[in-house]
Amino acid sequence: MTQYPGTGLARALMAALLGGLCLHAAHAQTSLPSAALAPPGARAAAAEPAQISRDARRAYESTRDKLVQIRTLLRNSNTQASVGSGFFVAANGLIITNFHVASQLALEPERYRGVYVPIDGKEGEVELLAFDVRNDLALLRVKGAVGGMPVLGFREADKPLARGERIYSLGNPLDIGFAVTEGTYNGLVQRSFYPRIFFGGALNPGMSGGPAMDDAGRVVGVNVSKRLDGDLLSFLIPADFAKALLARSADAQPITKPAYAEVARQLAAHQDLLTARFTAAPLVPQKHGGYSVPVPEDSLARCWGRGREPGFKGFDVERTDCQIDSHLFAGDFNTGFIQLRYEAYDAPKLGRWRYSTMASRSFANESFRTQGSRKSTAAECSERFITTGGMAMRAVVCMSAYRKLPGLYDVSVLTMSINQPVRGVQGRLDARGVSFDNGLKLVAHYLAGFKWEAVP
Structure with a gap:
């Protein structure tokens, strides 16, 4: 017993x-324990690749120079520990990505360093300025940047998306190259504790932190996750949370020590x-x-x-x-x-x-x-x-x-x-x-x- x-x-x-x-x-x-219940999910079958429309190609071509891949590297060996995506939001080199992409820079900065890789493949170092754990967001800055970076703008808060409106998610899936995924806006996820956009499109590992845009090329959300027990069930963080993090932390000092207390x-x-x-x-x-x-x-x-x-x-x-x-x-x-x-x-x-x-x-x-x-x-x-x-x-x-x-x-x-x-x-x-x-x-x-x- x-x-x-x-x-x-x-x-x-x-x-x-x-x-x-x-x-x-x-x-x-x-004592007394009981038979545990298995979660009601099932393993996902692989989804067929979607056909990309002319609008999606235009969205990609107009945005590609504003996209970056975010890599976390071990300082000692310089080997890659994790990868994600991000995008420029200020001309002085500010980048939005997910906290789960940049978390090692927040919690173990003495062991890891961050780099960004734009479409031309020229790698540069980044530093972590701030993060929002509740909304899985982080704000990075290119080291030594003084200006001139191409920037993605946000969709105005007074112009909400309509259900069924086409949106385009961008990122670097599985570290094989930058790509665009076309899908639809399906409103906010029901019963989600914090607001999350239900994106009817495919997201894959490596796209975390990339932007999702409307037809006009304005950011409406940030890629964050997907369901594994279904097809084309993906989720975005509403852009307003990224805008808020940028507004309050654009001038923050870089995080150089473990940030467990802030987490x-x-x-x-x-x-x-x-x-x-x-x-x-x-x-x-x-x-x-x-x-x-x-x-x-x-x-x-x-x-x-x-x-x-x-x-x-x-x-x-x-x-x-x-x-x-x-x-x-x-x-x-x-x-x-x-x-x-x-x-x-x-x-x-x-x-x-x-x-x-x-x-x-x-x-x-x-x-x-x-x-x-x-x-x-x-x-x-x-x-x-x-x-x-x-x-x-x-x-x-x-x-x-x-x-x-x-x-x-x-x-x-x-x-x-x-x-x-x-x-x-x-x-x-x-x-x-x-x-x-x-x-x-x-x-x-x-x-x-x-x-x-x-x-x-």
């Missing part, structure tokens, strides 16, 4: 949470907003027999469900998987999001002891970070028996601290109902990159959403 010691951070968090809950025991000696500051602002939205919105009760479990409302998160699997003949099981689309790139990992999972069991044919064994095994299968890494500490966990909403439950709370991003933690809470002999619900909430206090708020809000309503 796995044991969850009540140590340090997690014990303090659990003690604070239990102020409003009924405490049944000081410790529990057994942590921006992530802290993000998790404050995430926590406020999650706790302000009432959790929606999802019914499973006499149980009610909390799920986020539809406007905040995507939830997927599955019913009984054919192999389970002795009992019924229903699963729910919810996730808030608020992931942020923070160097070499993603953080800043919340996900929830549930399994509801009804096993009248198993009997009390067989059901208890099955539920305990399911609980014990859940994993927590038992060993530390260069990114974070090992999880510290505390386990209690509690009562909330008329439901007796077993609850395990775990916390892991980020090593280089002070004040941020990963928080998990795992629950299992224990009030019925042959039925029950198991739930888990994971919050990535939150403060200690906000971890308290999230777990308390989550636990308060569980209820037992006697079945007639």
